[in-house]
Amino acid sequence: MDSIVAQIHALAETSDEVGRLEIQKGLRDVQMEIQSPKDLLMSLANSQLLIATIRMGADLKLFRNIAAHKGSMTTVQLADITGSSPQLLGRLLRYLSSNGMIRETGLHEYQANTNTHILADDKGEAMVYHGFDTHGPIVSAMPDFFKQNNYRDIDSVTDTPFQKAHNTKLRPFDWFVQNPKHFETLQKVMTSLAGAEWTVGFDLLDMEAKKVPSTPPRPSEKPFFVDVGGGHGHQSIQLGKRYTNLLGRLVLQDLPAVINQLPPIEGVQTEAYDFFEKQSIIGAKFYYLRRIIHDWPDEECTKILRNVADAMDPTSRLLIDEVVLPDTGAHWQATMADISMMIGLGGKERTSEQWHSLAGSAGLRVEQIHLYTASTYTSIIVLALK
Numbered sequence: 001m002d003s004i005v006a007q008i009h010a011l012a013e014t015s016d017e018v019g020r021l022e023i024q025k026g027l028r029d030v031q032m033e034i035q036s037p038k039d040l041l042m043s044l045a046n047s048q049l050l051i052a053t054i055r056m057g058a059d060l061k062l063f064r065n066i067a068a069h070k071g072s073m074t075t076v077q078l079a080d081i082t083g084s085s086p087q088l089l090g091r092l093l094r095y096l097s098s099n100g101m102i103r104e105t106g107l108h109e110y111q112a113n114t115n116t117h118i119l120a121d122d123k124g125e126a127m128v129y130h131g132f133d134t135h136g137p138i139v140s141a142m143p144d145f146f147k148q149n150n151y152r153d154i155d156s157v158t159d160t161p162f163q164k165a166h167n168t169k170l171r172p173f174d175w176f177v178q179n180p181k182h183f184e185t186l187q188k189v190m191t192s193l194a195g196a197e198w199t200v201g202f203d204l205l206d207m208e209a210k211k212v213p214s215t216p217p218r219p220s221e222k223p224f225f226v227d228v229g230g231g232h233g234h235q236s237i238q239l240g241k242r243y244t245n246l247l248g249r250l251v252l253q254d255l256p257a258v259i260n261q262l263p264p265i266e267g268v269q270t271e272a273y274d275f276f277e278k279q280s281i282i283g284a285k286f287y288y289l290r291r292i293i294h295d296w297p298d299e300e301c302t303k304i305l306r307n308v309a310d311a312m313d314p315t316s317r318l319l320i321d322e323v324v325l326p327d328t329g330a331h332w333q334a335t336m337a338d339i340s341m342m343i344g345l346g347g348k349e350r351t352s353e354q355w356h357s358l359a360g361s362a363g364l365r366v367e368q369i370h371l372y373t374a375s376t377y378t379s380i381i382v383l384a385l386k
């Protein structure tokens, strides 16, 4: 058995992202084949309990404390640091270790494993809080919501499980503005997905960036890159690092509630802007929308895209950084994102056909699709004026 495990490890280490996911899928298939009905039902019953316990662990800074400590810690030590009772903590630790979130090294002794480290950093913690506090209630509201709507697809931004769960009539982002704790966590999750993989091997961007002089921009010069709804600006920051000649030519736009509390970002101009209003930056080389369009139903998306299209000139390009769902055989992470967008925001992940149709509705055409993370189908959809 050990040798099979070692072989799988070796295979995973030499595999790319797609290969790694294939191995995981294979392992899941094997698990499915050998599990009893009871195994499946017990594991389903466990899913909510596990995230709730992890959420408590985050509150207690349990993962951070264990991860920061070299070697094992005892339950009593951890109870001391966290202020919880050793009896309760002992039961939680035993449960977490039996679920692989920490490693049990002896009687009442625990150590960090890979999962502990993932849960101990800011990104992991933000994902847990967002998953449990913001998204969890929406998931719980989902069955009743769909029973009441007679199992219809969602194409509204104000009539989704989100409103039912959070007892509001507001659009989700209006609610987020009024609930800064939830909004901050969402932004942390977004920043944690901050990779700049999309810029690698993307010839169009590279070619245009190389044409830009290294001298500071002239006052009349149009911006090179406008990150619309760019959150805390992680993509503009990454782009400025990769192409220093673009500094001073990058613009970050987001809602006033986001922009007004940001510290200055060197080389990036920030602007409070609502993307349902007219775009004030005319003729930029690139407008960039990352994880924006999947947040909204088609009607709202057409408005957002039209506002960009109206500001574009024939040389401008709109870059949409999102999933292009395959027609069949989609990976569970992508289908999960699709359902999550629907119940949380009234949005969706889109297939190539849906992207073409949406672009057309806003006077745009799909010029190119640059797939950059094959495992999640994340792509840059390049749109030009029709």
Ligand SMILES: C[S@@+](CC[C@H](N)C(=O)[O-])C[C@H]1O[C@@H](n2cnc3c(N)ncnc32)[C@H](O)[C@@H]1O
Binding pocket: 173, 190, 191, 228, 229, 230, 231, 232, 253, 254, 255, 258, 273, 274, 275, 276, 289, 290, 291, 292, 295
């Ligand atoms: C899912 S986040 C994506 C953030 C960023 N683009 C990224 O990929 O990390 C959606 C972003 O859209 C912004 N947003 C929502 N409604 C907006 C609006 N009407 N105008 C401008 N930005 C908006 C939010 O504040 C948030 O930063």
